[in-house]
Amino acid sequence: MKNYLKFAILLFGISLILTSCEKDTPFTNEKLTNDFVEYEITEEDILKIRELEFNPFALRLISQKNRYGINEKYYIIEEDIMISYNQVDEMISSKKTNKQQNSKSKHYHSNNIVNNIQTLTVRGVNQGNGALTNAQQTALSGAIQKYNELNIGLDFVLTFGAEDNSLDINAIQVVGPAGGRADFPFNGNPGPIARIFTGTNGSNANVLRHIWIHELGHTLGLRHTDWFSLQSCGLNQSEGINSTQEPNANGANHIPGTPTGYDVTSVMLACFNNSVLGKFNSRDIIALEYLYSLPQGASLICGTTSETYTLDNDGSSVTWQTPSYLNILSSNNTSITVQPNSSNINGPGYVRAITSSGTVQKEFWIGKRYVDWVNFSNGIGEDGYFCSSNNGNEYVISPKIKGNTYQYRLLSFPSLSVLYTSTTTSSNSGTINYTPSPGWYVFEARITNACGTSDWIGWEVEYVDCTNGGGGHGDQGEG
Numbered sequence: 060m061k062n063y064l065k066f067a068i069l070l071f072g073i074s075l076i077l078t079s080c081e082k083d084t085p086f087t088n089e090k091l092t093n094d095f096v097e098y099e100i101t102e103e104d105i106l107k108i109r110e111l112e113f114n115p116f117a118l119r120l121i122s123q124k125n126r127y128g129i130n131e132k133y134y135i136i137e138e139d140i141m142i143s144y145n146q147v148d149e150m151i152s153s154k155k156t157n158k159q160q161n162s163k164s165k166h167y168h169s170n171n172i173v174n175n176i177q178t179l180t181v182r183g184v185n186q187g188n189g190a191l192t193n194a195q196q197t198a199l200s201g202a203i204q205k206y207n208e209l210n211i212g213l214d215f216v217l218t219f220g221a222e223d224n225s226l227d228i229n230a231i232q233v234v235g236p237a238g239g240r241a242d243f244p245f246n247g248n249p250g251p252i253a254r255i256f257t258g259t260n261g262s263n264a265n266v267l268r269h270i271w272i273h274e275l276g277h278t279l280g281l282r283h284t285d286w287f288s289l290q291s292c293g294l295n296q297s298e299g300i301n302s303t304q305e306p307n308a309n310g311a312n313h314i315p316g317t318p319t320g321y322d323v324t325s326v327m328l329a330c331f332n333n334s335v336l337g338k339f340n341s342r343d344i345i346a347l348e349y350l351y352s353l354p355q356g357a358s359l360i361c362g363t364t365s366e367t368y369t370l371d372n373d374g375s376s377v378t379w380q381t382p383s384y385l386n387i388l389s390s391n392n393t394s395i396t397v398q399p400n401s402s403n404i405n406g407p408g409y410v411r412a413i414t415s416s417g418t419v420q421k422e423f424w425i426g427k428r429y430v431d432w433v434n435f436s437n438g439i440g441e442d443g444y445f446c447s448s449n450n451g452n453e454y455v456i457s458p459k460i461k462g463n464t465y466q467y468r469l470l471s472f473p474s475l476s477v478l479y480t481s482t483t484t485s486s487n488s489g490t491i492n493y494t495p496s497p498g499w500y501v502f503e504a505r506i507t508n509a510c511g512t513s514d515w516i517g518w519e520v521e522y523v524d525c526t527n528g529g530g531g532h533g534d535q536g537e538g
């Protein structure tokens with residue numbers, strides 16, 4: 060990936076290399092100590108890259124030492140995706156095989172993503188050739204944290220030390236302009252090296268984190284969201300490329316729920332600028348949750364309805380766990396069907412899949428949703444009680460859950476006669492439309508979800524004449 064402005068200059072340089080047919084000095088070195096040879100691109104190379112539905116614009120073919128110290132040819136695709144020459148051939152042949160088998164279509168075919176459900180270890184290289192700066196290390200930690208905040212089947216462990224082959228991904232610094240480059244996954248393993256360029260020294264923390272999130276995304280198989288146009292780089296390379304493509308080329312193997320067009324805040328755009336935020340947008344998250352999914356299924360079970368949850372686990376054997384109040388009706392390595400053992404259950408549930416490489420679980424709710432907590436505030440900016448003398452007495456009912464509806468009522472105390480009942484609303488918060496005289500009352504609330512309406516749950520609360528300040532009381536949140 061590239062900083063947009065610098066990229067424009069680089070593209071000019073690339074076109075010179077492509078058109079001048081000279082065996083020129085490459086304009087970046089992977090490492091100053093590495094042999095680094097650049098080859099001319101042939102029509103055959105371009106066809107291969109198109110076959111894999113990458114954008115062949117600015118394609119490069121180089122040779123350098125691989126992680127085992129052996130010279131190997133690599134394509135550099137869309138400026139920062141690095142795939143070995145041999146791997147491209149294997150990807151093309153396995154793509155054909157998969158088509159014949161009509162296998163599940165993902166953003167990439169199965170050989171180009173990482174096996175789901177595993178812990179990946181990432182080493183930030185902090186010594187020797189390729190050592191990261193302190194700022195780059197901090198940004199790498201931030202990027203790993205962002206990945207670990209996702210609800211996906213991959214977990215990440217970050218360590219720092221000298222580069223070697225023992226871990227899944229090495230994060231290193233190499234010579235180059237502002238940007239980075241990363242290897243693509245193969246055989247279910249992540250791309251082994253994510254690189255940040257020396258040209259990022261001086262970049263702000265968000266930019267550095269953005270680059271790591273982006274390059275790690277490539278090591279997991281994410282491609283550029285604007286691969287078809289490279290629009291983020293100020294280009295429009297779509298028409299000529301797509302005219303010769305297969306029918307589904309523009310957004311091929313598109314991930315459901317993500318845009319097919321230009322997604323201006325995606326962390327996986329080919330180029331970035333200095334105002335990036337260094338985080339995923341909601342569509343990036345959808346893509347990763349799709350590729351590395353947790354068990355999939357209903358988020359709510361009512362009564363004793365049976366529900367089936369499915370798992371994408373690359374075929375490894377699975378042991379399932381559930382809470383004791385969920386019966387397992389059937390299960391295998393890719394699905395489980397469960398049923399609450401009583402229609403009176405309301406509370407959290409889960410199905411947990413344990414495999415040899417890791418554990419993932421899907422959490423959901425069983426039965427009606429009860430009120431956990433109510434927060435009170437009043438017209439003079441204080442919490443915990445209401446004012447009989449001011450407007451603006453407000454409440455917040457927890458938990459807030461999309462699709463549920465809320466209702467409250469006010470009762471006298473201690474007689475508990477109902478003084479006011481609100482309408483049912485989709486909002487869990489609001490202003491109370493009823494103001495009684497000073498004294499103690501009971502505020503009750505209830506929630507309706509698809510399984511039904513909960514019982515009323517109440518809290519004592521004091522209405523105070525706040526004309527001369529507050530000082531009232533309540534027992535909010537003690538249930």
Ligand SMILES: [Zn+2]
Nearest residue numbers: 060139140329
């Ligand atoms: Zn990239």
